[in-house]
Amino acid sequence: MTATADSPTVRLTARGAQTRERIVTAAAELMYVRGVGATTLDDVLAAGGVSKSQLYRHFAGKDEVVxxxxxxxxxxxxxxxxxxxxxxxxxxxxxxxRDALVEGNALRHGAYGCALGSFASEVADHDDVARSALLALFAEWEELLAGAMRRLRESGALPADAPVERLATGLLGALQGGYLLAQTARDVTPMATSLDMALAHIESLTTG
Structure with missing residues (x-):
């Protein structure tokens, strides 16, 4: 099997690293807007300004690019x-x-959804490696939310028995569902509503 740049045994030169970065950046922009399935490697080559031999020097195929x-x-x-x-x-x-996320998504009228959510919907059932990576990323995101809930609890804004992990899971679920609804409607209103409902529940637990 031919080694690729994703292998820990391969060391990239500075030029090689720049080429790989161009490939991945171009692929990311295309796949986010068009979708993974609708983006071909030829599309990536054209957008990244690289040759087929350069791409295959770094990646064995589309799965590795994804x-x-x-x-x-x-x-x-x-x-x-x-x-x-x-x-x-x-x-x-x-x-x-909440406002920053809604306003950012409103700039594109909800199109394309959440980057991680969009990729999960396309690859989770077909690529266990990508699915595992996405699972870890969502877990990291959820832990950031849980950390925020813990600080609210420590400050006294939430009661001592507030279920911070469950609140974080619910808030992330509201966010991802909101992204999907906004993407479908091309209107950010459902996302704002989903988050508002989640925050209203959290606020109902506040002690102040």
């Missing part, structure tokens, strides 16, 4: 959420997190 895209998109999402959820310590902060 897995690299999942890694890239996951990194972007988690870094964004670390920056916003990491600052949440009050209900007002949580509302600001």
């Amino acid at each position: 897995r690299a895209v999942v890694e890239l998109m996951g990194q972007r999402v988690i870094e964004r959420e670390q920056g916003t959820l990491g600052r949440v310590s009050t209900m007002a902060d949580l509302r600001e997190w």
Whole structure:
């Protein structure tokens, strides 16, 4: 079996790393907008400005490209959420997190949905490696939400017995469902409503 850049035994040169990055970035942009199934490797080659030999020097086929895209998109999402959820310590902060997500999605009228949710819907049933990576990313996202719930509890905004892990799961589910409904409707209103309902439940538990 031919080694690829995804193998731990392969060391990339600076030029090789740049080429790989162009491939993955181009594939990520195409797959997010068009979908994984509708994006061909020829599309990626054209968008990335690379040759077929360059692509196959780094990836054995489309599955490996998709897995690299999942890694890239996951990194972007988690870094964004670390920056916003990491600052949440009050209900007002949580509302600001909600507003930022809704406003960002409104800029494209709900189109394309959540990057991780969209990829999960396309690859989870067909690629266990990609599914496992997405599962870990969603778990990391859920833990960021749970961390925010814990800070609310520690500050006294939530009662000591507030089920922070369950609240985090419910909030992430409301967010992902909201993204899907907004994507289908091409209208961000269902996403805003889903999150508002989830936050209303959390607020109903507040002690202040």
